[in-house]
Amino acid sequence: MNKGESAKQNFLSGMNCSSAVALAFKDELKLNEDTIKKLVIGFGGGVARQRLVCGAVSGMVMVLSFLKSDGVDKLSIYSIIQSACNEIKKELGSLTCGELLEGKVKVDTSCVPENRTEEYYKKRPCAEICEIVANITQKYLEEK
Numbered sequence: 001m002n003k004g005e006s007a008k009q010n011f012l013s014g015m016n017c018s019s020a021v022a023l024a025f026k027d028e029l030k031l032n033e034d035t036i037k038k039l040v041i042g043f044g045g046g047v048a049r050q051r052l053v054c055g056a057v058s059g060m061v062m063v064l065s066f067l068k069s070d071g072v073d074k075l076s077i078y079s080i081i082q083s084a085c086n087e088i089k090k091e092l093g094s095l096t097c098g099e100l101l102e103g104k105v106k107v108d109t110s111c112v113p114e115n116r117t118e119e120y121y122k123k124r125p126c127a128e129i130c131e132i133v134a135n136i137t138q139k140y141l142e143e144k
Helices: 005-014 017-022 034-044 055-068 074-092 097-102 120-123 126-142
Strands: none
Touching: 005 017, 005 126, 017 034, 017 055, 017 126, 034 055, 055 074, 055 126, 074 126
């Protein structure tokens, strides 16, 4: 199973978008699952369901920052992340959760998450978005 498939499965198992992408890279991050979930859970739903930057993208940013940066050189990591974000925008049309959901589901910004039901998964593109973002993340991790 590749990283995209893993992220998609994570989302379909009940994780939020940010956790789904970040946990697809848990072996590379060398952090335990609980730590990763704590680091990224608040980014789900476009930052705590505010429908801002897509949580899958936020998960990608955390993974790339942790694995590709030295924690000091902003230029290098900003360049990598901007390139990855441009690829995502090209593929999906936006980096914004609300825009990605628009026309597919009622864009609700309350802090109460929806119940994960079969209908929930059918009407939203999030599982596929997690797959796309994780595959793009993998591509940038493999680049030297």
